[in-house]
Amino acid sequence: MAHNREHWTSRMGFILAAAGSAVGLGNIWRFPYITGENGGGAFLLIYLAMVFSIGLSLLVAELIIGRSTQLDPAGAFKKLAGGAWPLVGYMGILTAFLILSFYCVIAGWTLAYTVKSVTGSILVSDLDQVGSTFNAFITDPLEPVYYTAVFIALTVFVALGGVASGIERAARFLMPALFLILLVLVFRSLTLEGAGEGLAFFLKPDFSKVTWDTLLAALGQAFFSLSLGMGAMITYGSYLNRHDDIATSAVAVTLLDAAVAVLAGLVILPAVFAFGATPSAGPGLTFITLPSIFAQMPLGALFSALFFFLLAIAALTSAVALLEVVIVYFVDEGEANRRKVALIIGVITFALAVPASLSLGIWSGYTIGGKGLLDALDFFTNNITMPLGGLLVAIFVGWTLRRTAVAELVDGSAIAPVLVSAWHFIIRYVAPLAIVLILVNGLGLI
Structure with missing residues (x-):
């Protein structure tokens, strides 16, 4: 019922909610270890270039679809073009639901580790012991499920309030809290003895370390970090008022999203170098390497609890957006x-x-294409449906909507004509090519 549709009560409310959707485990968990694996500063620069060109352009495209129709992803494509295009919207809704189902499991770990930080049970300096503790936890048949249930309940609670009283109100509290905790942790990390080496690694580019894989990793991180290709930004865009400024709002959302990633790097990488750990520890950097670092740090339990609570906030704002795609x-x-x-x-x-x-424990023997259910869902959404959805959105907005899309972008915005032309060129040519690279790389074809 689009005519009775709720809207954001303010531009800032939308920006915080959309940034909350974009900011998730990908920014705070994935970005630092991907940066560590790809040489630090040079990767950071390439990532920022990608996110403010291709990522921003795709974000604008999704917001155009949402604002122009005031409908859910499937309804939006149906209204704008019909034919087979609504299938893109249905794929986005399915993708959001599937991601939510396994994302809540990992988000539950962040809640658990917040509690375990307070009790001190994970704060052990020995890496092998911390790794064994983490493995025992995620393979336990009951404990992770309990925390998953708590996290889903929190997500549903926020969504029950609707757009203004639920999502927007939560974002107005959670996003400032997230930035405050991040800044506290950045200060703690940068004041550690030996942190300078990690800071230099993160901020000083060494282009001799840049390879084709570095470029692909930066491109993928830029795409995934903005919650693109899953209907979330189309949905949030549909709650914009008819003449709200898409261009400047999208820039603000992208800035906040990138800022969280950079701040997360400033929290984790200096600490990793200060305690002699390896920055390329992969996904285990957060749940294995960091607890051992916090164990050696003054007031380690406090900072560990703050860090994992920060992760939980980031996960919650993203999970609410995923749930909203399905609800709407x-x-x-x-x-x-x-x-x-x-x-x-x-x-x-x-x-x-x-x-x-x-599937990480007692049901690990049941596989889909050689992967447990969680890993299979992760592979299917991250490597296939998300990039495919993003590719089709770029083609749809750049080629099928064409002049209509440009008219939507300038409606309510004072964006310079040269920037409109640049956006149109990126969304028609550069973004589709870039996403094809993400897609074929994710499928292991290059």
Whole structure:
């Protein structure tokens, strides 16, 4: 029911909510270790260039689709073009739901590690022992499931309030809290003895370390860090008022998203070097390397609890956006009651999250294409449906909408004509080529 549609109460409310959607585990968990694996400063520069060109252009494209239709992703494509295009919207909704089902499992780990930081059970300097503790936790059949349930309940609670009283209100509290905790942790990390080496690694480019894989990693990180290709920004864009400024709002969201990634790097990499750990430790950097570092740090329990609580906040704002993509489809297309839909989708999400969690432990023998359920869902969404969705959005906006898209972009915005032309060129030619590279790389074809 688009005519009764809720809207953001202010531009700042939208920016904080959209930034909350974009800012997630990818910024704070994934970005530092990807940077560590790809040589530091040079990767950072390439990532920033990618996110403010290709990433920003795709974000604008999704917001145009949402604002112009005031509808869910499937309804938006149906209204704008019809034919087979609504399938792109349905794929985005499916992608959001599947990501939510395993994302909540990993987000539950952040809640658990917040508690374990307070009790001190993970704060051990021996890396092997911390690794064993983490492995024992994620393979346990009950404990991770409990924390997953708590996290899903929190996500549903925020969504129950709707756009203004739920999502926007939560973002107005959670996003400033996230930045405050980040700044406290950055100060602690930079004042550690030996942190200078990590700071230099992160901020001083060494282009001799740049390879083709570095470029692909930066491109992928720029794409995934903005929550593109899953219907989230189309959905949030649909709550914009008809003449809200898309261009400057998109720039603000991208700035906040990139700022969180950079600050997370300033938290983690100086600390890693200060304690002689390796920056290329991969995904284990957060749940294995960092607890051992916090164990050796004065007031380590406090800073560890703050860090994992920070991760939980970032995960929550993203999970709310993923859930909203699914909710708004049933509200728009089926005129269903928001509260009932939110509760039902929450229960279904948990029903899929349980086997995803167990696939790391007692159900690890059951595989899909050689992968456990959690890893299979992660591969399918991150390597196939998200980039494919982003590619089709770029083609749709750049080629099918064409002049309509440009008119939508300048409506309510004072953007310079040269920037409009640059955006149109990127969305028509550069972005599709870049996403094809992400897609073929994710499938291991290059």
